[in-house]
Amino acid sequence: MKIKRIEIIGFKSFVDRTVLNFEPGVTAILGPNGCGKSNVIDAIRWAMGEQNAKNLRGQAMEDVIFGGSKKRRPHGMAEVTMVFANPQSAGTSEFNQYSEIMITRRLYRNGDSEYLLNKTPCRLKDISELFMDTGVGARAYSIIEQGKIGSILHSRPEERRVLIEEAAGVTKYKARKKAALRKIESTRQNLTRLNDVIGEVK
Ligand code: ATP
DSSP: OEEEEEEEESBTTBOSOEEEEOOSSOOOOOOSTTSSHHHHHHHHHHHTTOOOGGGGTOSSGGGGBOOOOSSSOOOSEEEEEEEEEOOTTSSOGGGTTOSEEEEEEEEETTSOEEEEETTEEEOHHHHHHHHTTTTOSSSSTTOOOTTHHHHHHHSOHHHHHHHHHHHHTOHHHHHHHHHHHHHHHHHHHHHHHHHHHHHHHO
């Protein structure tokens, strides 16, 4: 899955609407210290559902909203939209009709938040499922930050296996198996309860 464009509004240092286009080939983001290069990576990770503010170099999630500067007042909302080219193989067949997939995350200062998939409100789960096994995601291997290579090399075999399973396309099925097992368990409990009630009625 290839990123075509990122649109950022009110996220960290990007107070005004900023659009980054990713043309075919390699894109490098250059700039002086503190100009916001890492904030772009934070924006990508956040849009794809990161829930831990510390992984975005903040204390609380509200820290991602532009906090004001000498000349500008703080923003009330942060919004990041990522646009992906949609290869035939991407995700569920439901989305194969679209040439682009657009995901948006919004956070308001009062704590309200929204996720949108192709401009339609959705759950974070829908976004996570769409990107499962594509290598794209808040924690997936598509983001290799400083020190990541070292940590992969030094990780325990079980941790390294998670990466290999994601790359091999197994993750999605493992997640579905887990959800199915949960459902079976809750159905089993319901049946037990039902049998108890039947026993009492008899
Ligand atoms: P370096 O090259 O040193 O790693 P960088 O280009 O990666 O720097 P970032 O870390 O992305 O820079 O950006 C840091 C800047 O973002 C700081 O100036 C910081 O004040 C600003 N910043 C971070 N969060 C917010 C926020 N919520 N509101 C306003 N500005 C913010």
